[in-house]
Every structure is written in structure tokens, then in C-alpha cells.
Amino acid sequence: MTAPQLAVSTWFNTPEPLNLERLSGRVVFLHAFQMLCPACVSHGLPQAQRVQSVFRETDLQVIGLHSVFEHHTVMTPDALKAFIHEYRLTFPIAVDQPSDDGPIPKTMERYGMRGTPTAIIIGRDGNVEYHRFGIEDDMVIGARLASLLAAPIPDIAAPGPEAPGCTSEGCTIPDTEMDDE
Amino acid sequence: MTAPQLAVSTWFNTPEPLNLERLSGRVVFLHAFQMLCPACVSHGLPQAQRVQSVFRETDLQVIGLHSVFEHHTVMTPDALKAFIHEYRLTFPIAVDQPSDDGPIPKTMERYGMRGTPTAIIIGRDGNVEYHRFGIEDDMVIGARLASLLAAPIPDIAAPGPEAPGCTSEGCTIPDTEMDDE
Amino acid sequence: MTAPQLAVSTWFNTPEPLNLERLSGRVVFLHAFQMLCPACVSHGLPQAQRVQSVFRETDLQVIGLHSVFEHHTVMTPDALKAFIHEYRLTFPIAVDQPSDDGPIPKTMERYGMRGTPTAIIIGRDGNVEYHRFGIEDDMVIGARLASLLAAPIPDIAAPGPEAPGCTSEGCTIPDTEMDDE
Amino acid sequence: MTAPQLAVSTWFNTPEPLNLERLSGRVVFLHAFQMLCPACVSHGLPQAQRVQSVFRETDLQVIGLHSVFEHHTVMTPDALKAFIHEYRLTFPIAVDQPSDDGPIPKTMERYGMRGTPTAIIIGRDGNVEYHRFGIEDDMVIGARLASLLAAPIPDIAAPGPEAPGCTSEGCTIPDTEMDDE
Numbered sequence: 001m002t003a004p005q006l007a008v009s010t011w012f013n014t015p016e017p018l019n020l021e022r023l024s025g026r027v028v029f030l031h032a033f034q035m036l037c038p039a040c041v042s043h044g045l046p047q048a049q050r051v052q053s054v055f056r057e058t059d060l061q062v063i064g065l066h067s068v069f070e071h072h073t074v075m076t077p078d079a080l081k082a083f084i085h086e087y088r089l090t091f092p093i094a095v096d097q098p099s100d101d102g103p104i105p106k107t108m109e110r111y112g113m114r115g116t117p118t119a120i121i122i123g124r125d126g127n128v129e130y131h132r133f134g135i136e137d138d139m140v141i142g143a144r145l146a147s148l149l150a151a152p153i154p155d156i157a158a159p160g161p162e163a164p165g166c167t168s169e170g171c172t173i174p175d176t177e178m179d180d181e
Numbered sequence: 182m183t184a185p186q187l188a189v190s191t192w193f194n195t196p197e198p199l200n201l202e203r204l205s206g207r208v209v210f211l212h213a214f215q216m217l218c219p220a221c222v223s224h225g226l227p228q229a230q231r232v233q234s235v236f237r238e239t240d241l242q243v244i245g246l247h248s249v250f251e252h253h254t255v256m257t258p259d260a261l262k263a264f265i266h267e268y269r270l271t272f273p274i275a276v277d278q279p280s281d282d283g284p285i286p287k288t289m290e291r292y293g294m295r296g297t298p299t300a301i302i303i304g305r306d307g308n309v310e311y312h313r314f315g316i317e318d319d320m321v322i323g324a325r326l327a328s329l330l331a332a333p334i335p336d337i338a339a340p341g342p343e344a345p346g347c348t349s350e351g352c353t354i355p356d357t358e359m360d361d362e
Numbered sequence: 363m364t365a366p367q368l369a370v371s372t373w374f375n376t377p378e379p380l381n382l383e384r385l386s387g388r389v390v391f392l393h394a395f396q397m398l399c400p401a402c403v404s405h406g407l408p409q410a411q412r413v414q415s416v417f418r419e420t421d422l423q424v425i426g427l428h429s430v431f432e433h434h435t436v437m438t439p440d441a442l443k444a445f446i447h448e449y450r451l452t453f454p455i456a457v458d459q460p461s462d463d464g465p466i467p468k469t470m471e472r473y474g475m476r477g478t479p480t481a482i483i484i485g486r487d488g489n490v491e492y493h494r495f496g497i498e499d500d501m502v503i504g505a506r507l508a509s510l511l512a513a514p515i516p517d518i519a520a521p522g523p524e525a526p527g528c529t530s531e532g533c534t535i536p537d538t539e540m541d542d543e
Numbered sequence: 544m545t546a547p548q549l550a551v552s553t554w555f556n557t558p559e560p561l562n563l564e565r566l567s568g569r570v571v572f573l574h575a576f577q578m579l580c581p582a583c584v585s586h587g588l589p590q591a592q593r594v595q596s597v598f599r600e601t602d603l604q605v606i607g608l609h610s611v612f613e614h615h616t617v618m619t620p621d622a623l624k625a626f627i628h629e630y631r632l633t634f635p636i637a638v639d640q641p642s643d644d645g646p647i648p649k650t651m652e653r654y655g656m657r658g659t660p661t662a663i664i665i666g667r668d669g670n671v672e673y674h675r676f677g678i679e680d681d682m683v684i685g686a687r688l689a690s691l692l693a694a695p696i697p698d699i700a701a702p703g704p705e706a707p708g709c710t711s712e713g714c715t716i717p718d719t720e721m722d723d724e
Contacts, residue, residue, distance in 0.1 A: 071260075324508035438617065
């Protein structure tokens, strides 16, 4: 599947907005999170920061995506700004554009994400090559990124969590909220 | 030193406000934190939750204290409520009352806390028996609490962090903010 | 139950043999392990070392007990000596005396231990106050030791593992080996 | 550099001896360890086991190498056998052949290893593409292996430890032992 464009209302940690079209030809690691999602804070964001560090010599682009689908009144861009400062995140972070008529923000909707954290990897040809809800081992992420930076390898993905609600694996979009749309 | 009274604007996880005077005779574990303080989220709050669990059969009272001294506009009681829900904290949590003329909230000021996380233990006689900024080992906390629930033991405290700003050990109140008062 | 005497063939990390009778009046933390028991290496021994460090100012005595009930030909005192050196263990360690007619060493038999790791705490009056097979939280151990160093507290023990064989929780003595005796 | 042949006295976990010549065309992950090396037990071997699991669908070959350069009398093949059993290691493991006149075993000598743990990756063309003493992040290892399973990528290696003796990073061959040869 061709990666849908990002719908972004605000950017942090970048002098100018990023754009998947202009990133074409490069591999993109997209990490969707919420600042009040425990598994994002303990696992997803530190992993994204390690990706940023380990692949700093390559043309990989790391992008954080703040996809708020609950507690909208408190997970604001201002709150995110303070969060980014305190957690010392250094990669570009986009605020997923809120929906006009429901709780799920637009980019999250376009990609069909199930919740946060979600890791998405876009290949050099602009296709979504990896889409994973929940926690994944560093070794698998490192292997996936390196193979897309080079050439395809056999499938090494691990199974994801299925439980609804916030668990140690992440926060699932509840059915009721989905129904609101 | 006699433990100063808590100055609280809002309570969570308790049917009615707690009061140190009424808790007299019991041991109190007071954990001061900020929801955007990384070391509080990764270490302090999970430790407070373990204290709640390990000492559940005793008359120990665990109290969380949200002592906001920075990013006041985003670490609001509403934001804290969402945070408590997502992190599934079950012990009573008080919002430290904001100062009338500075960034440091009143209880934090009264106790002379240096930042978050801070662990304070109040003995059965109402005196502050332990006051520690930063991260402390579970074994030390367990020993301290048990000895106060029983009788005094030789000093087993470990040295605390001294560095200013937010580190993996916690967030220190900056001098400039202190000067504002 | 009064703590049975230790049956020891060799001591390490002590100028002279220790003796429970002579330790009467002091609290003793006895950690039974095997050098090839994964849960002992990853959890039990580091915990015993932390006990040694946290309670260094008290009159607590930490004793390691190498209770070999399997792989006898390779977990020899010489191998243990190298192990102690590489893992930099500093507390006194006793080699549990082999049985005359079975795989279970004598002290392990006397105490009715189910496997390794096992933590045993002996109170000032010489009674066994705590006996736990498997992994236990640092906070519980710290609380137990402090309360015995001071005075009794309400029960705070957590439930132990029940599974036979070597798991992440420890190594259970198999029934067949028990039958050999 | 072309990977030197392995000098092996005994194999475990394989029906027949492995041979780098016969593995030509495949990528090989070689993990050199000692069963009494703390960093090998806590980090290196679990990482090798994760490599075995993550890349199970590829033609990668994982090989453990027991390169004993100290405590020779207790780290015997029989002791290793018990160790492999207790730690449930499933990949093929070779005993590095002892030297005729010094403490450093032959394969360790041929590869110029500095101590344990050491991770070596051999590419499809039989060249040593990666050689690292100490602990390395899973993400880096995953990326390195995937890139060699596919095609070259820019350099992403991290710096290694330099300290002599056994540290949390691993065990360095002491100069005095080197002088013995």
C-alpha cells in the first residue's frame, strides 16, 4: 500500500514541515504515540530515539506522530511541547490533525492504526512495508530498517497484541470511540 | 521535624480528603511527583504503587502529591486525572496547592523539597523520618517503612543526586524559579 | 521452628567458619543457590549482594549457601571459587555438605528447601522467620529484614512459585531425586 | 579479512560438526563466550538466543564459541554441557580448542579476540564484516545482520569498551596471560 500523506497541524523539532512526497526515495520510520500512553513512554519513544541514534549515518528519517484519540482536552500541542522538552526527544514530531467529526485524528484514520504505540516503516518506493501496533523488539526493528535501507529480506515480523484498552503493550482504540465517527 | 500539614486543592482516589492530623499514629509514605517528570514516571510512581501493594496488610498510608513547579498551564488537575487513569494508580493523590506568588506549590515549599521525585516518610509520632530527592532502591524504602512500622533501626539511607535540572534521577527546582518567589 | 545448624564442607570470603549458635542474637539472611541456576545468577545473588550493602551498618549477617543438588561433578568448590571471583561476591559463602547417600546436600535437607534460589531469614531468637523458594521483591526482603532487626510487623509475604524444574523463578528439586534418598 | 577456520574440540546442539567452508554463501553470527563471564551470561548469550529466534526464517547460522582463557580447570566441556542444559541454549555451540602452549584457545587467537563476550559476523563471501568485544545494542546487531543478509549499508557500529579485566561490559584477556604465550 502506498503510504498516505500525513495530516499535520503542528510540527516540533524541525525548522520546516516534513512531507512524505519530498522524502520519497528515503526510508521513513514513523512512530505514532500519545504522551499519556504508558507503553509509548516506557518503550515506543525510547525505541524511536534509539532508531534516531543507531541510523544517524544513514538517510533514514525518523518522524514522531502525536495521534491523540482520547483525553483530547489535556493532550494539547502545548502539553506535548512540555513533554518533548522534559523527555529530551530530538527527532521531528508532528501533531496528527484532529478529525472534523470524531475522536480519531486524520493520519491515524488514513493509516488504519489500531492505537498507540504504532510503528510504521515506509520503504524507498513510498510503500508501507511494516505496520505494527504495540511493542516490538529492537532487533526486529533494526533488521527491518536495515533491510529496507538495502534490499528485501524474508519476513521476520512477530505477532502483535490483540487486547483492547490500555495495557502494557499499548492503548487500543475502543470500539465505542470508533462508532462515534 | 514535625511534618507540616498538606496544602491541597484537589484529591483523587479517595472518597474524602486525607489529613495528617487524623493520620497521626500511622506511618505515611508521601510521594511528590509531576506527571511530566520522567524519573517520576519510570521509577517513583511504580515504586509508590509497589509500596501500596507490599504494605497493604499494615496501617501504612500511601499518599501521592502532585507538586507542579514548572509547565503549570499543562499539568492541570484535568491532565492529572487522565494521567492517573492511564497509569492505573490506585493510591490517594493530592494536588499540591499553587503558591499565590511563585511557581513552587505550598506543600513543596513547606517541606523544603528540592524537586521531583521526592519520597518523604512520616513516623507514627508525626515527625518526618526520611526525606529523599531522586531515586532510591526498593530495599531501602522497604526497610525504612518496616522499621518505622516497628521500631528505629540504624541509618541505612543512601546518598542522593545533586545535579540541577531534569536528569534520570529527577527534576531539580532551578534557582531562578526559586528566586521568583 | 528453630533454625537447624549449617552443615558446611568449605567456606569462602570469611577468615573463619561461621556458626549459627555463635550468631545467636543477630538476624541472619541465608541465600541458598547453585552457580548454574539461572534465576540465582540473575536475581538471587544480586539481591543478596544488595542486602549486604543496604544493611551494612546493622548487625545483620548475610550467608550464601551453595546447595548443589544436580550436576555435582561440575559444580565443585573449585568451580565455585572461580564463580565467586568473577561475580565479585563479597559476603561469606558456605558449601553445603554433600549427602552420604543422595543428591540433596545436608543443610538443604535439614531446612526442607524445595530448590534454588531459596531465601531464609533467621530472627534474633534463632527461629526461622521467613523461608521462600524463588524470586522475591527487594521491597519485601528489605521490609522483612528491617522488621526482624526491630520488632514484628504484620505479614507481608507474597506467594511463591509452584512449578517443578528450572524456570525463570528458580530450580525445583525433582521428585525422582528426592526418591533417591 | 577472510574468516579463519574454527578450531573446535567438541560440539553441542548439532548432529554433526559445522564448518565455515561449508557455510560459505551464508551469513554467520559467531558469539564467543565463557560460562563464568558475567556479561556473557547476562547479555551476550541472551542476545545470541534472540538472534537465533528473530532470524529463524533466514539462512543465517548462529554459532556459540566457548573460548576459555581463564579458570580452565573448571570451565570444562562437562561443565559447559550442564550450563547449556540449565540455560536452555538451542543454537550450535563449539568448544574452542585449547592452545598447546598458552591460556588462549586457538580460534580466539586466530581471530585476535580481546576477550569475552565477542560478537563476530561473517558475510556471505566469507569475510569478517563485524568484530566487537563487549556489549552491543540489539538494534545494531539486528541492522548489521539484515544488511549482510541483503546488501551493504552505511556504517552504524557503536564504540566498544576499552577497560581491562572483567567489567559489566565483559572480560578482557589480561596482558599477563597474553605474555604467557
